[in-house]
Structures are given as structure tokens and as C-alpha cells.
Amino acid sequence: MASVRLIGGRASPFVNRVQIALNLKSIDYEFLQEKFGSKSELLLKSNPIHKKIPVLIHEDRAICESLIIVQYIDETWTSGPSILPSDSYDRATAQFWAAYIDEKCTPNLRALRAAKGEEEKSEASNRLFEMWILLEEVLVKRSEGGKGFFGGDKIGYVDIALGCSLGWLKAMEKLLGVKLLNAEKTPELVRWAERFCADDAVKGVIPETEELLEFSKNFIPKVLVS
Amino acid sequence: MASVRLIGGRASPFVNRVQIALNLKSIDYEFLQEKFGSKSELLLKSNPIHKKIPVLIHEDRAICESLIIVQYIDETWTSGPSILPSDSYDRATAQFWAAYIDEKCTPNLRALRAAKGEEEKSEASNRLFEMWILLEEVLVKRSEGGKGFFGGDKIGYVDIALGCSLGWLKAMEKLLGVKLLNAEKTPELVRWAERFCADDAVKGVIPETEELLEFSKNFIPKVLVS
Numbered sequence: 001m002a003s004v005r006l007i008g009g010r011a012s013p014f015v016n017r018v019q020i021a022l023n024l025k026s027i028d029y030e031f032l033q034e035k036f037g038s039k040s041e042l043l044l045k046s047n048p049i050h051k052k053i054p055v056l057i058h059e060d061r062a063i064c065e066s067l068i069i070v071q072y073i074d075e076t077w078t079s080g081p082s083i084l085p086s087d088s089y090d091r092a093t094a095q096f097w098a099a100y101i102d103e104k105c106t107p108n109l110r111a112l113r114a115a116k117g118e119e120e121k122s123e124a125s126n127r128l129f130e131m132w133i134l135l136e137e138v139l140v141k142r143s144e145g146g147k148g149f150f151g152g153d154k155i156g157y158v159d160i161a162l163g164c165s166l167g168w169l170k171a172m173e174k175l176l177g178v179k180l181l182n183a184e185k186t187p188e189l190v191r192w193a194e195r196f197c198a199d200d201a202v203k204g205v206i207p208e209t210e211e212l213l214e215f216s217k218n219f220i221p222k223v224l225v226s
Numbered sequence: 227m228a229s230v231r232l233i234g235g236r237a238s239p240f241v242n243r244v245q246i247a248l249n250l251k252s253i254d255y256e257f258l259q260e261k262f263g264s265k266s267e268l269l270l271k272s273n274p275i276h277k278k279i280p281v282l283i284h285e286d287r288a289i290c291e292s293l294i295i296v297q298y299i300d301e302t303w304t305s306g307p308s309i310l311p312s313d314s315y316d317r318a319t320a321q322f323w324a325a326y327i328d329e330k331c332t333p334n335l336r337a338l339r340a341a342k343g344e345e346e347k348s349e350a351s352n353r354l355f356e357m358w359i360l361l362e363e364v365l366v367k368r369s370e371g372g373k374g375f376f377g378g379d380k381i382g383y384v385d386i387a388l389g390c391s392l393g394w395l396k397a398m399e400k401l402l403g404v405k406l407l408n409a410e411k412t413p414e415l416v417r418w419a420e421r422f423c424a425d426d427a428v429k430g431v432i433p434e435t436e437e438l439l440e441f442s443k444n445f446i447p448k449v450l451v452s
Contacts, residue, residue: 049326058315063315063319063322064322065321065322068318068325071318071321072314072315072317072318075317076314076315088302089284089298089302091298092289092295092297092298093289095291096289096290096291099291100275134275
């Protein structure tokens with residue numbers, strides 16, 4: 001049995017975060033695919049509180065919650081590139097933005113997915129735009145003119161936190177026929193998204209739009225995906 | 227000007243977390259009291275995203291979000307007692323429980339405070355009981371027979387995360403005339419709460435019930451606090 005196992009599902013951005021962190025550190029792991037709509041014995045045993053993916057199992061000990069897992073990976077495999085900054089103030093700042101992204105990004109993408117009618121759709125997409133505008137400013141400052149990542153010249157904690165939503169963002173753009181990330185309003189973020197998706201640690205992790213749209217038929221109202 | 231300043235309010239459990247962490251590390255700091263219902267220029271400048279207390283200002287740099295601040299304090303002043311465990315798996319576990327407490331404790335205390343009618347009150351108090359029962363199990367395991375704290379033989383990250391709600395818990399018990407933390411159902415937690423409140427780092431930080439009830443007149447429906 002592999003010493004590192006990941007209980008997950010390919011379409012989950014939270015699982016993708018862990019996959020990217022493991023790739024950045026060049027760690028071999030076994031991927032244990034959960035079936036949509038059911039929960040394995042191992043998942044229920046490993047995360048009895050929330051019963052949610054992802055769960056990382058390292059030497060038979062379970063670690064839950066995607067951002068906590070990413071931090072655990074960074075602290076456990078120190079020989080690879082650092083994911084969190086070494087300076088404690090920079091680390092606190094990265095954690096602040098990752099928490100902000102968790103609070104704003106996925107909830108608004110979900111709200112967009114579940115929106116009934118134009119008003120709800122427009123509210124959720126406006127809240128996403130507010131987030132992008134703010135993160136564009138942060139990115140420009142952090143990456144010295146937009147040449148790199150939130151983590152500087154390489155993918156870091158905030159990049160992982162945000163970047164994993166790009167797959168669903170593109171899927172929602174296609175589904176709804178709207179542009180959710182806009183090169184006119186947030187040009188650096190658009191370039192950052194391209195750089196992020198082209199990185200060796202990310203390629204092949206975040207599913208393509210078609211795969212996510214197929215997957216989304218499980219839970220998005222039929223009127224949208226028919 | 228002090229090199230460590232804390233923008234806060236005495237009645238906020240999130241601010242109390244930071245105060246206790248600073249006390250544990252024996253750090254002198256200036257407390258900048260925010261007035262209820264208004265926000266100072268310094269707060270708006272230091273936490274422009276959320277505009278919320280607490281904010282720690284250390285050497286003119288602002289750190290926001292209570293649990294992130296506690297971690298920052300632990301990493302910055304390493305000569306005092308450790309707040310987070312040094313082992314990365316134990317650290318991930320402590321972060322997991324602190325996140326669980328943030329998700330369950332304050333939201334349900336707030337729901338209890340805002341409850342209209344017996345049904346809503348009973349739902350929120352049942353959710354709190356579920357949390358206590360679970361945390362009782364964790365405490366018994368972690369503190370080797372209930373002799374200490376979630377952090378072992380001294381106050382740690384999870385103790386700080388949970389303990390700061392004890393003031394409001396007692397205030398709500400008095401206000402509603404119900405027992406929310408019950409010595410019959412969760413005896414170890416009741417003993418832990420006494421130990422926590424009696425600790426030198428905590429004494430004088432969490433306001434007394436009467437002070438919180440007086441403060442609560444600002445926002446609890448008049449029917450409850452008249």
C-alpha cells in the first residue's frame with residue numbers, strides 16, 4: 001500500500017488543490033476515486049466529522065480540509081519547493097487571502113450554478129467580479145508587475161487556493177454563455193490563469209471544460225445542461 | 227508608539243483569542259478599543275477587506291483574522307511557550323478542530339441569541355450539544371484522561387479557539403435560563419472550562435457575564451434583555 005493516498009474526485013477543486021501541492025513536491029501517491037453520490041467506508045472512517053473529500057492519508061494517518069492538507073504537505077516534505085512563504089508575516093498574508101478566496105470564490109460559483117433567474121445570476125457574477133478586481137490588485141503588487149504568481153515567481157499557497165476554481169469557472173462560462181474572467185477588467189489575472197494552467201504541477205489535474213460539464217449533469221438543473 | 231498594538235473590543239471572543247495568545251507569550255501591547263457601532267480610521271485602513279476586529283499591528287504591519295493572528299504570534303515570538311504543536315500532523319489536527327469550532331460554535335451561539343421562539347432556540351442549542359459531545363471525546367483522548375487541555379498539559383491553539391466563547395456561553399445561559407454546557411453530559415469539558423478560565427493568561431481577558439449582558443443590550447432583541 002502506498003504511504004501517501006488521496007481520497008478524492010477529479011472534479012473537486014478542493015481535491016485538485018491537494019493534487020497540485022503533491023505534484024509541486026514530486027510526491028508519488030495513490031489516488032482513491034470516490035464515486036459521486038456515495039461515500040466509501042474509507043472516507044467515512046477517515047473523515048467521520050465532515051465525511052468530505054479530500055482526505056490525505058499519510059502513513060495511515062488522515063488529514064482533512066484542503067488548505068490544511070496543503071500546509072501539511074508543505075511542512076512535511078521540506079525538500080521540495082516551498083508552498084507557503086517562510087516569513088511569518090508573508091505566511092499570515094497568504095493565509096488571509098486563501099481564507100478570503102474560500103469565503104468568496106466557490107460559494108459564488110455555486111450560487112451562479114444554482115441561480116434561478118437573471119437577478120440571482122447577476123448578483124453572484126457581480127460578487128465574483130468584485131473578488132477578481134481585488135485579487136487583480138493583490139496580484140499586481142505581489143508579482144511585481146504581473147510577471148508571476150501570487151507566490152512570487154512560482155506557484156504558492158494563494159495560487160493553489162484560487163487556481164483550482166479555474167476549471168469550474170470556464171465550465172460555468174460555457175454553460176451560461178457569459179465571460180466571468182475578463183481580460184479588459186482584470187488583464188493580469190487572465191495572464192496569471194494561463195500561466196497557472198500551463199504549469200507542470202497543474203497540467204492534467206484540473207479537468208477540461210467538457211469533462212466538468214458532463215459531470216455537472218449530476219446536479220445542475222436540467223434546464224441549464226440539457 | 228508600542229510596537230505591538232491590538233485593535234479590538236473587550237466583548238469580542240475573537241479579540242480575546244489574540245489577547246490570550248499575547249499573554250501566553252508575555253508580550254506587552256497597546257489595546258486600541260473600538261467603539262461599538264462605529265469603525266475607526268485605523269481599523270478601516272488596517273483591515274480594508276473585512277473592516278473587522280481583531281487586527282494586530284506589529285511594527286506597523288497589520289495582521290487580520292483571529293486564528294491567523296494567533297498562529298502569527300506563535301511563529302513570531304518563539305521564545306515563549308508554543309501554542310501550536312511542533313509536529314506537522316498534530317498541527318494539522320489542531321487546525322482542523324479550530325476550523326470546526328469556528329464553523330459550529332459562534333454561529334450557533336449567534337443563532338441562539340437571535341432565535342425567535344422555542345423551536346429555533348432548541349435547534350441551535352441541540353447543535354451546540356452535538357459539538358460539546360464531540361469535543362468531549364477529543365478532549366478525553368488529547369489530554370490523557372481529561373487532566374489537561376486540548377493542547378496537552380497547557381493551553382494551546384484549540385483551547386484558545388474554543389475557550390474564548392465561554393464568556394458568551396455563560397451570558398446566554400443566564401439570559402435564556404438554560405444550561406448549555408452540562409456537567410452530566412460533558413463532565414471533562416466542564417472541568418476544562420474551569421481550568422481554562424483560571425489560567426493566568428486568561429484571567430481578566432474574557433469579560434464577566436454581567437458585562438456581556440450589559441453589552442448585549444446593544445443588539446439582542448429587547449424582549450430577551452429587558
